[in-house]
Amino acid sequence: MAQVIVITGPTASGKTDLALYLAEKLNAEIVSADSMLVYKEPRIITSKPSSLALQKINHHFVDIISVEAAYDIFEYFTKAKKTVIALHKQNIPVIICGGSALYIRVLLEGISELPGENKSLRKQLREKAEKYGKQHLFDELKSVDPDAAQKISANDLKRIIRALEIYSVTGKPFSESKKTINGLYDEIPVEMFGLRVQRELLYTRINQRTDKMFVQGAVEEVKKLLKLNLSLTAEKIIGVSEIKKFLDNEITSAQAKEQLKQNTRNFAKRQLTWFNRNQHINWVDVDNKTVPEIAQDILNKKR
Numbered sequence: 543m544a545q546v547i548v549i550t551g552p553t554a555s556g557k558t559d560l561a562l563y564l565a566e567k568l569n570a571e572i573v574s575a576d577s578m579l580v581y582k583e584p585r586i587i588t589s590k591p592s593s594l595a596l597q598k599i600n601h602h603f604v605d606i607i608s609v610e611a612a613y614d615i616f617e618y619f620t621k622a623k624k625t626v627i628a629l630h631k632q633n634i635p636v637i638i639c640g641g642s643a644l645y646i647r648v649l650l651e652g653i654s655e656l657p658g659e660n661k662s663l664r665k666q667l668r669e670k671a672e673k674y675g676k677q678h679l680f681d682e683l684k685s686v687d688p689d690a691a692q693k694i695s696a697n698d699l700k701r702i703i704r705a706l707e708i709y710s711v712t713g714k715p716f717s718e719s720k721k722t723i724n725g726l727y728d729e730i731p732v733e734m735f736g737l738r739v740q741r742e743l744l745y746t747r748i749n750q751r752t753d754k755m756f757v758q759g760a761v762e763e764v765k766k767l768l769k770l771n772l773s774l775t776a777e778k779i780i781g782v783s784e785i786k787k788f789l790d791n792e793i794t795s796a797q798a799k800e801q802l803k804q805n806t807r808n809f810a811k812r813q814l815t816w817f818n819r820n821q822h823i824n825w826v827d828v829d830n831k832t833v834p835e836i837a838q839d840i841l842n843k844k845r
Contacts, residue, residue, distance in 0.1 A: 546630055546730060547840070548638040550575070550646055550817065551737030552810040554747040556828055556836070558591055560737070561639035563833045564840070565599045568635045573626055574603040575640030575649060578779050580618075581609045583767060586760045587781030589751065609767060609776035614659060619648045623726060630730050638732075643816040650732060650822070652725035660707055667703045682706060687715035727822075735840050736823040743829055745807055752803045761785055761795070780805055 545568065549561050565572050574580075578588045582605045596604060602625050607613055626649075629636045640646065671679050679702050684691040690705045705716040726732050739747070764785040772782070781802055788798035817823060826839050 545570070545635045545844070546626060546638070546726070546732045547636070547844075548575075548646065548650070548732060548734035549737070549840075550639075550641055550734060550823070552739070552744060552813045552817070553589075553641055553806060554744060554751050554810070555641075555737040555739045556833070557639050557641060557737060558589070558595075559833050560836055560840075561637045562591065562595055562599055563837050565635075565637050567837065568637070570635035570637050571600040571602065571629055573622055573629075573636055573638045574601060575622070575638050575642055575645040576604075577618075577640075577642040577645055577775070579604045579640070580606050580613055581776055581779070582607065583609050583770070584763060584779060584781075586755050586758050586763045587779060587785075589755075608770075609779075610771045610773060612659065612773050613775060615644060615648055616653060618645060619653045619723075619725075622649050623729075626726060627729060641813055643813060646734075647816075648725065650725045650727050650734070652722045652728065654722055660711055663707050663710055664703055667706055668699075671699055671703070676702070679703070679706065690716040733844060734820075734822050734824065735843070736817055736820075736825050737828045737836070738825045740829050744810060748806045748810065749803050752799060752806065755781070755802075756795075756799055761788065761798075765789060780809060 547564070547570075549557050549564070551557055561572055564570065576588075578584070579590055580603055581588070584590070590604070591601070603618065603622060622645075626636050626638065638646070638649065667679060676699050677696060679699070680691065680694075680696040683694070683702055683705055686709050687705060694701045694705060696702075708714075708716045760781060764782055767776075767782060768786060768789070777783075784798045784802040784805065787793045787801070788795050793801070824843055826836060826843065828836050831839075
């Protein structure tokens, strides 16, 4: 059967170039596992593959929605799993590429079968919290789902609302609604490889990439994005808030650039924390290696 390979690692570790090279070598298609590449409008601040690369290699889950649209993990899981399995059955090699830990985890390991967002209900619950306070909602949660309330902080309004939303929609407590839908590991053979970069080199790459973003027009791109009604998820794209501060004359361009570098480095640290806990990853050292050399290392490690 066709190969299914996951290429992951921290931001700026070289995942995109490697995936493109392997896809061409294996005649594979790429399934993105990057929560920000789903958006059509941003290209520079999301380090999206070039238009030529997207035309050359068939990509899935890149440029599929506007930044104004909501997109959740359950939708990604459902569609991405279906896509990978369909390609596998057609004997088409698949490279799953990305650094979004949650996207990769649910795609491979499965996801709880929970209802999606109910906007009107969430609005009602938020209004109730504004009127009566967070504690009122937390007390309500304790009465319908004491097990969930024990695991959620009384100050964590987002999770309190989500637990109450699930109870209202399903009629079951959140703690009893965690039936898991199988991920790819339970369906087809998958091998995951992580790109390991020495920390100082990784930070140098992040800093250089950020400098390049500003040269390419990151400020103008964010200016255009801010004219749109960004979804809550799109607002979290690294680069939006930092450059917005510059556009609002709160900080200088140099300060915005430094904040973007720092926040990207912090993001890389969070990614590494998750990756280092994942026992499924086969690590490949990429320091001072060319893309063909890294690709060969991966092909040599494959079972």
